[in-house]
Structures are given as structure tokens and as C-alpha cells.
Amino acid sequence: MISNTADTNWDAIIIGGGPSGASAAAMLAGQGHRVLVLEREKFPRYHVGESMIPFTYGPLERLGLIPKLKGSAFQKKFSVQFTQPNGQASQPFYFFTRYDKETVAQTWQVLRSEFDEMLLNHARERGAEVMEEIAVRELVRQGETVLGVKAIRKDGTLMEFRAPITLDCSGKESFAAVRNGWRAKDPYLNKVAVWTYYQGSKREQGIDEGQTTVAMIPDKGWFWHIPQHNDMVSVGVVAEGKYLARGGVKEPKAIFDREVEENLWIKDHLSVGKQVGPYYLTSEYTHHSRHCYSPGLLLAGDAFCFLDPVFSSGLLLALKSGVMASDAVHEALVARDFSPERFTDYGVALRRSIENMRKLVYAFYNPDFSFKDVIMKYPEAADEITDCLSGDLNKDFSHLWARIREFCPLPDELALGLPFDPKLQLAQV
């Protein structure tokens, strides 16, 4: 069935109702704009990525969601720790050594089905129209300008929607970046992850109950251990594909079970309780978009950049970019001006955040780097490391990078993320 008239009743169309899309939608609808969210799934839906970091507080506060989160069952999180293969644990990095314990320094481990539904319902409450079970198939263009999208409903109905601006918040499938040929890989961050869930397994007590543990295995692989509410734990292993599949092992459960033996802390914590649900696997890792914008099209969240999740930066970048995108779009809608330069600050600020986190991620995977060695040599570096791990990503970390460079090389910044301006026809890469 084809609906042959385009629905032009919108100021902004948002592809995807995950954290970036829902936060942009809530903000824009709250400012009185007519916002349409097109989401392929029916919420609540499963999603990985459950650990937040402190600087999600800012966007969540702007969204007006802090009271809901404080009243939720989500597990509170105050710190992150690292454990060695022999089970030895580092001192926890408590965020409250640097930030206010009652606000920024306390964050949450969330169940994404519940958290994402909370965000999407919030967008609805603020006035956004949300359509679920509708997949965007195509960007509608006139020359280089995106005029809207074509989408297909679950019942097969094809629909067309138009608006002066479309936000691509489709997650790491990066709907627009793939179609525009903008997607760039990060060659050194090409990992595989295998994960599952445990119920009733061992967890820390008191203030450490909700702590994220990053547990090292050989070859710079690592486990995440994320305690959630309802006595559930999300636990997954990340490493080079070659390492995980050594000896021809391919089955996710077999990979997972073998690596559990490689870290005594993980082995001990999973020695009680029961494994629940499927084993998941992904090999889609770290990618960047060459541009954040072209006329009529803005990218946010994973659709703009998906960074290796070792420091749990994904939700921060999704919420932050959703809110930042809404600011830039609001101004453009008010001015009725969608010229690319309006979105330069957005792209530059987001890339600055990403590049800071990316440096720490590169250091983490370098065999010559350890947090312990850096802090032994420069005790004051612990504060800056805590800041970066907290997601305070737009500050100047040049001191920290200079110190870390004494142990291992760090990557140059990628010259990516500026708006694409067809008038200039210069490859701004």
C-alpha cells in the first residue's frame, strides 16, 4: 500500500527513538516545535549499553529527567574499578572525589529497555509524535538538500514525511552516513564483544554495589561487569576477534566461558547465581562520520560516532549530542536558516569530546600503558583520569595526554565531523 501524499506537517523528523533521538525530540517538542520520531521497533525493546557515566547528569537535567531517575529502581553507580587477570583489584575511581556526590558524581546502571522507554515516553509527554514499528528506508533529496524521508510500516504501508530538517539518530547502523559514504572506520579499535546476563551472582556491597568493573584478560582484552537492579548483572568480554576465536572457537557461549577462566575476579563473581538469556555477539566496532551535517540532515548519537565502549561513553555522547543537536536545530528553525555553518560549533564540540575519550581508549589498549604506572609517576594525574572517566570531556586534557605519551603513543585527532557544505564542494575531511 502506498500513501501518495507526503506528510509535511513537521518541523523536524527524527530517525530512531533511542537515547539520542528521544532526547532531541523531547527538547525540540518542549520548545514548541512539531516533531515526528520514526522508530523501527516497538518499545520496550532490548539494547546493550547499560552503564552511565557522571556527565550524563547535565543532559538528563536539561531534559527534566533527574527526578524520574532518582525515583527509579535503577542501580546507583559511584565508581569504576579495574581488576587484573589474577583477580587483584585497583582502588575504585570514585567520581565524588572530583564532583558533587548528590548530583553529578552519582550515576546509574540502567536496563536499557526501561531507560529508553522512559526517554521516549518523556518525548511524547513533551509533545513529540512517536510512530513505532516504522522503518525509514530512504532520504528524500532535492539535489544535496534532504527534504525528508520515506518509510515503511510493519503492515507494508509506505509513507513519506517532510520537514526542513531530519535528524539521523539511527544508532550504530548510521543510516545517513552509510548512504552518504561518510562512514570512516577506526583501524586500531576493531574489536569483538560477546556478552550475556547473570542473576544472583556475586556483587560488591555498600557504596560499591553498583560499581562498574573492567576486568582485564590477556592481549588487552577485558570484561565489563555491570550490576543492575533486580539482582541482574550484565557481563561481557571485548577483545580482538583473532584472540577470542583462537583454536577455531566461534560459538559465543564457548568464547565467553573460556574467557571467564582468564580473570579470577570475574570467575569468582560468576561462580554463584545463574546465567540468563542468550549470548550476544557484535563485531561492529568504532566508526566515525566524516560530517555532522549537510543541508536538511543532522547526525547525533552513534549515528555520528560509535566509540569502543570500554569507558561507557556511548550514552553520554548520545544524550549530550541529542540535547546539543536540539539547541542548534531550534536556533535554525527560529531563524529559518539551515545553512551548514550554523552546525559547525555542534560538530566541533562533539568531536572534541570524542577525541578526548578516544585518546584514553587508545592508551587503554596499548600494552605499555597502565593507569597504575601513570598514577605512580604522577599522582596528580588521578584527578584528570577521573575527570575523563566521568565524561567531563570538553575540558583541556593536554597535561594528561603529555604524561600518558611518556608511556605510549596517542592518536592524532581525526579531521572529521564538520558540516558538509555543497556550495564549497571542498572535501572537509
Ligand SMILES: Cc1cc2nc3c(=O)[nH]c(=O)nc-3n(C[C@H](O)[C@H](O)[C@H](O)COP(=O)(O)OP(=O)(O)OC[C@H]3O[C@@H](n4cnc5c(N)ncnc54)[C@H](O)[C@@H]3O)c2cc1C
Ligand atoms: C557491546 C556494547 C557495549 C556497550 N556498553 C555501553 C555502556 O556500558 N555504556 C554506554 O553508555 N554505552 C555503551 N554502549 C554504547 C551504547 O549502546 C550506544 O552508544 C547508545 O545506545 C547510542 O544511543 P543512540 O540513540 O545513538 O542509538 P540507539 O540506542 O542504537 O538507538 C537507535 C534507534 O534507532 C532505531 N533505528 C535504526 N535504524 C532505523 C530506521 N532505519 N528507521 C527507524 N528506526 C531506526 C533503532 O531501532 C534504535 O531504537 C555499548 C555498545 C556496545 C555495542
